[in-house]
Amino acid sequence: MTYITKPQLHHPGLAKNALGFTRRDYEGSVSTLCAGCGHDSISASIIQAVYELELPPHRIAKLSGIGCSSKTPDYFLGNSHGFNTVHGRMPSVLTGANLANKDLIYLGVSGDGDSASIGLGQFAHAMRRGVNMLYIVENNGVYGLTKGQFSATSDKGSKSKRGVVNHDAGIDLVGMALQLGATFVGRSFSGDKDQLTPLIKAGLMHKGAAFIDCISPCVQFNNHVGSTKSFDYVREHNEAVNRLDVITPRAPIRVDYAPGESVRVQQHDGSILSLHKLAELYNPNNRAQALGYLQARQARGQVVTGLLYVDPNAGDLHEAMGTVDTPLNELGEAELVPGAAALAKINAGLR
Amino acid sequence: MAERAKQPRVNDFVVKFANVNGSGSASANGMFARAIIRMGVPVAARNIFPSNIQGLPTWYEVRITEAGHLGRRGGVDLMVAMNPQTWDRDLAEIETGGVLFYDSTKPMPPTRFRDDITVVGVPLTALCNARYELPRERQLFKNIVYVGALAALLGIETSAVQELISEDFAGRQRLIDANFEALQMGYDYVGQNLKPLALQVRRADKVGDRIYVEGNAAAALGAVYGGATVCAWYPITPSTSLAEAFTGYCQDLRTDPETGQARYAILQAEDEIASIGVVVGAGWNGARAFTATSGPGVSLMTEFIGLSYFAEIPAVIFDVQRGGPSTGMPTRTQQADLIGAAYAGHGDTKHPMLLPADPGECFEMGALAFDLADRLQTTIFVMLDLDIGMNEWLTAPFQWDDARTLDRGKVMTHDELEAGRDFGRYLDVDGDGIPYRTYPGVHPTRGAYFTRGTSRNPYARYSEEGSVYVDNMQRLLRKFETAKAIVPAPVVRKAKRKTTDGVIYFGSTTGAMHEALEALEGQGRHLDALRVRGFPFADEVLEFIAAHARVFVVEQNRDAQLRTLIMNEGGVDPAKLVPVLHYDGTPITARFISGQIAQLMAIGSVIEAAE
Ligand SMILES: Cc1ncc(C[n+]2csc(CCOP(=O)(O)OP(=O)(O)O)c2C)c(N)n1
Ligand code: SF4
Ligand SMILES: [Mg+2]
Numbered sequence A: 001m002t003y004i005t006k007p008q009l010h011h012p013g014l015a016k017n018a019l020g021f022t023r024r025d026y027e028g029s030v031s032t033l034c035a036g037c038g039h040d041s042i043s044a045s046i047i048q049a050v051y052e053l054e055l056p057p058h059r060i061a062k063l064s065g066i067g068c069s070s071k072t073p074d075y076f077l078g079n080s081h082g083f084n085t086v087h088g089r090m091p092s093v094l095t096g097a098n099l100a101n102k103d104l105i106y107l108g109v110s111g112d113g114d115s116a117s118i119g120l121g122q123f124a125h126a127m128r129r130g131v132n133m134l135y136i137v138e139n140n141g142v143y144g145l146t147k148g149q150f151s152a153t154s155d156k157g158s159k160s161k162r163g164v165v166n167h168d169a170g171i172d173l174v175g176m177a178l179q180l181g182a183t184f185v186g187r188s189f190s191g192d193k194d195q196l197t198p199l200i201k202a203g204l205m206h207k208g209a210a211f212i213d214c215i216s217p218c219v220q221f222n223n224h225v226g227s228t229k230s231f232d233y234v235r236e237h238n239e240a241v242n243r244l245d246v247i248t249p250r251a252p253i254r255v256d257y258a259p260g261e262s263v264r265v266q267q268h269d270g271s272i273l274s275l276h277k278l279a280e281l282y283n284p285n286n287r288a289q290a291l292g293y294l295q296a297r298q299a300r301g302q303v304v305t306g307l308l309y310v311d312p313n314a315g316d317l318h319e320a321m322g323t324v325d326t327p328l329n330e331l332g333e334a335e336l337v338p339g340a341a342a343l344a345k346i347n348a349g350l351r
Numbered sequence B: 001m002a003e004r005a006k007q008p009r010v011n012d013f014v015v016k017f018a019n020v021n022g023s024g025s026a027s028a029n030g031m032f033a034r035a036i037i038r039m040g041v042p043v044a045a046r047n048i049f050p051s052n053i054q055g056l057p058t059w060y061e062v063r064i065t066e067a068g069h070l071g072r073r074g075g076v077d078l079m080v081a082m083n084p085q086t087w088d089r090d091l092a093e094i095e096t097g098g099v100l101f102y103d104s105t106k107p108m109p110p111t112r113f114r115d116d117i118t119v120v121g122v123p124l125t126a127l128c129n130a131r132y133e134l135p136r137e138r139q140l141f142k143n144i145v146y147v148g149a150l151a152a153l154l155g156i157e158t159s160a161v162q163e164l165i166s167e168d169f170a171g172r173q174r175l176i177d178a179n180f181e182a183l184q185m186g187y188d189y190v191g192q193n194l195k196p197l198a199l200q201v202r203r204a205d206k207v208g209d210r211i212y213v214e215g216n217a218a219a220a221l222g223a224v225y226g227g228a229t230v231c232a233w234y235p236i237t238p239s240t241s242l243a244e245a246f247t248g249y250c251q252d253l254r255t256d257p258e259t260g261q262a263r264y265a266i267l268q269a270e271d272e273i274a275s276i277g278v279v280v281g282a283g284w285n286g287a288r289a290f291t292a293t294s295g296p297g298v299s300l301m302t303e304f305i306g307l308s309y310f311a312e313i314p315a316v317i318f319d320v321q322r323g324g325p326s327t328g329m330p331t332r333t334q335q336a337d338l339i340g341a342a343y344a345g346h347g348d349t350k351h352p353m354l355l356p357a358d359p360g361e362c363f364e365m366g367a368l369a370f371d372l373a374d375r376l377q378t379t380i381f382v383m384l385d386l387d388i389g390m391n392e393w394l395t396a397p398f399q400w401d402d403a404r405t406l407d408r409g410k411v412m413t414h415d416e417l418e419a420g421r422d423f424g425r426y427l428d429v430d431g432d433g434i435p436y437r438t439y440p441g442v443h444p445t446r447g448a449y450f451t452r453g454t455s456r457n458p459y460a461r462y463s464e465e466g467s468v469y470v471d472n473m474q475r476l477l478r479k480f481e482t483a484k485a486i487v488p489a490p491v492v493r494k495a496k497r498k499t500t501d502g503v504i505y506f507g508s509t510t511g512a513m514h515e516a517l518e519a520l521e522g523q524g525r526h527l528d529a530l531r532v533r534g535f536p537f538a539d540e541v542l543e544f545i546a547a548h549a550r551v552f553v554v555e556q557n558r559d560a561q562l563r564t565l566i567m568n569e570g571g572v573d574p575a576k577l578v579p580v581l582h583y584d585g586t587p588i589t590a591r592f593i594s595g596q597i598a599q600l601m602a603i604g605s606v607i608e609a610a611e
Helices: A036-054 A068-075 A090-100 A110-118 A121-127 A173-182 A194-203 A231-238 A286-300 A317-321 A341-346 B025-038 B084-095 B125-131 B133-156 B157-168 B172-195 B216-224 B238-255 B272-284 B296-311 B339-340 B359-374 B386-390 B414-418 B466-486 B507-522 B540-547 B561-570 B590-611
Strands: A059-066 A081-084 A105-111 A131-141 A184-189 A209-215 A237-240 A241-245 A260-266 A273-276 A303-310 B012-020 B045-047 B057-065 B078-080 B094-103 B119-120 B213-214 B230-232 B265-268 B288-291 B316-319 B379-385 B392-395 B450-451 B491-494 B501-503 B528-532 B549-553 B576-581
Touching: A036 A068, A036 A194, A036 A209, A059 A068, A059 B296, A068 A081, A068 A105, A068 A110, A068 A131, A090 A105, A090 A121, A090 A131, A090 A317, A090 B230, A090 B265, A090 B288, A105 A110, A105 B045, A105 B466, A110 A121, A110 A131, A110 A173, A121 A131, A121 A173, A121 A303, A121 B272, A131 A194, A173 A184, A173 A209, A173 A286, A173 B045, A184 A194, A194 A241, A194 A303, A194 B172, A209 A286, A209 B528, A231 B084, A241 A303, A241 B590, A260 B379, A273 A303, A286 A303, A303 B025, A303 B576, A317 B265, A317 B507, B012 B025, B012 B084, B012 B379, B012 B549, B025 B045, B025 B057, B025 B133, B025 B392, B045 B392, B078 B084, B078 B133, B084 B094, B094 B133, B125 B133, B125 B172, B133 B157, B133 B172, B157 B172, B157 B507, B213 B216, B216 B238, B216 B288, B216 B316, B216 B359, B216 B379, B230 B238, B238 B265, B238 B288, B238 B491, B265 B501, B272 B288, B272 B296, B272 B316, B288 B296, B296 B316, B296 B339, B296 B379, B316 B386, B339 B379, B359 B379, B359 B386, B359 B392, B359 B466, B379 B507, B386 B507, B386 B590, B501 B507, B501 B540, B507 B549, B507 B590, B528 B540, B540 B561, B549 B561
Parallel strands: A059 A081, A059 A105, A081 B450, A105 A131, A131 A209, A184 A209, A237 A303, B012 B078, B078 B094, B094 B119, B230 B265, B230 B288, B288 B316, B316 B379, B501 B528, B501 B549, B549 B576
Antiparallel strands: A184 A303, A241 A273, A260 A273, B012 B057, B045 B057, B213 B392, B491 B528
16 A cells, blocks of 8 residues: 555644644645655645634645645645646646635645746746735755756756756746736745744735745755755855744734834735844835845845745736636526527527 | 520529638628528538738638538639639639639730630729729728629629628618628629629528527537636637637626626636646636637647546537648648547547537537536547638527536535545446546535546545556546447438448538438439447447448548547447548538549449459
């Protein structure tokens, strides 16, 4: 048997959220990834985020492409419908799912190979259409599942495990998402749960295209000296521009860092993003400035993380299309089928 | 030049217009055809156009046919030669004794004509230059002037044309007046200078309540009635007008009257891969979704089609076929995607196909496809072609039974899950190979599953164990078996006499085939005929083949794709199936079919006699 079911033990001591769910209820099957893989930490953050947001698990749809990263939706939110689609095409499938039912929360999980190579086109178009979703790329700079080839997000000059130097310019998905019109853009690191979990929470609550580029080291193929996606490299070069707390009407604020200057942003659904500024000059409401800042820091070899841009009043694809409030998959004959009388009129117009 | 005084040919001839693309001739030519329909005389009209917007030659062929033959006949009785570029080949196409109509403004040496045809010249350019100032007006009204002239020559009632002008330009009186004037100008010129032709249109009552519509529009309307809410597409001839028609019909019929909101979502995707991805995502999530494309698009979609097959997700693809392979003949017709669609995808895959013969069936099958996709939880292809899709056809009026409901197939509901009903996404509980599915978000703790293209067990859990995989693949075969009985059944047309010869055909070949059967019968050649309307083939198809000694398979591709499918799926002896193939990109004609079959039958009897 290749599938391992997680034993459903009863833990009377486990804390429940307001819906009566424990953290366990948001878990999935046991991960089959390598021990220490960054992707597993991201799954844990997703579980934590949804638990803290007190979302009913079945109201989330999780979709992915193909890769180690794309396998992870099986390892979290076992009570949510999931869809492991084809390589690089998660964005279109998620878009279709979203068109069918605007009432679910859509979480897309992808890899850097999945999104920056084969799926770059679909990544771009989902962003520019403003599909209401949170799209996370678990970025390790390699193709993990096919055993360690460079991916398109590998930085120029970075070295493979076998010592080969990458000569191609790296694709920065954060920069692309900003240019393409994503209305929530963040970057984080799988090794920084405190930064990542609130970002995921905010992204899930955001209306519109939310994107998080999460650097997620591949311990198997890209965690050596000379790689710019290793744990050590990212820790050394990480420049967090802010720390985030998400305040929902239900979940109280949690502060675990030294107080400093903070900005509050109210999102569409009523949630409040409380941003604690770490880089004094950084303003997450300005797309152009964000791009400039990122490029300047990148040139210095720094990895800028945090909530990099948010438009709290963004709209989404459904708004642009003017679709009805009822999810399209709930409409029945009365709303969809014009009937025989309408057809008779059409016939009359075709004679 | 031949004498004009000949026996009149009433309501049975072919007129072909040779024009330059972008000259505005299309609407005038269309009016010509529709005026004849208004006189109660059936027409079969076809556009023959290049893959560009302006400047290249286009043709429009109108077959006037009181007998109601809707296929192409072949040959031209009256050529309206408006394109100097194609003059020589247009002239050559006229049947002996036929008529050439041309713009006689510039004198032409007699060597440019043929002496076995009648030549009718009307100085169209001179007439228009005298009346109109603006070059664009001169160009546009020239088309209406020749329609007026043709009306006088062929006995078409000007009131029928005027009626159409008034309807088409309703509310724009100045345009109506101007078009009336141009029409009259041509009509009067003929009245004063020429005699009517032997080719005549005479009022009849052979149209009945039939409607005149393009297959693409009909299929799009079928999708509306079939409850489709999500459409994702990428422009490609000849399918574009299907998505555009769907957009138009949705705006009219699917806008919430109170809020003005849309009960549909139409997305022009970045390519065909994204189009089918959106369809698969929407289908997975319980909406009825489709894409419209042509061969090149289907090629790009194949990975997703395989996913839809294996993960069992409803999807509908309208494949409006054009001439392949590659870019091939993008504005010509063929039935050459049959094998590609039937087996699209890597690994062992097969997909049901619906094969409409005319716009009436495009509507019916366009709606039915969505029920079948939900019932069979797989991709359903509706195989149109350019001939049906982009030409207006006379067809029986669309019909809808208001008691009909949308058949969503096997969907387990919240209440069933709540009551504790066992849910295994790929469990064959009914023995028909079709499992139950749940819509995402249905229940807080039951019914969720992980959809994947990877092998899995009946409870949707990843498994690459050989026996689990094989069981699942066998179940998919059972499901395909179930499909046999629910795709549209074939239609059989018995010969007047008992015969051991049969013929199988499908789709846009139908009109020409029926006419060919009549012609063959006139020669004493009798064939039973079977029209295939669905894949997988119903048992009747194989029974029909078994009941005949020889079966011709008539289709519009080089490689006899339907014949191959029949051999492959039915284990039929290839020697029994005689291919009759037409694939030059023009719609197949009755003359071609009857000629080929007559010849093959004659050879057959020579061989028999020698044996
Ligand atoms: C069409 C297609 N081409 C190639 C593959 C093989 N393939 C599977 S995963 C993968 C790369 C995955 O890389 P990434 O998205 O970065 O995921 P990771 O494993 O690194 O998390 C490739 C090339 C495939 N599954 N499908
Ligand atoms: S190969 Fe790399 S990406 Fe894949 S599971 Fe192992 S560590 Fe993670
Ligand atoms: Mg990767």
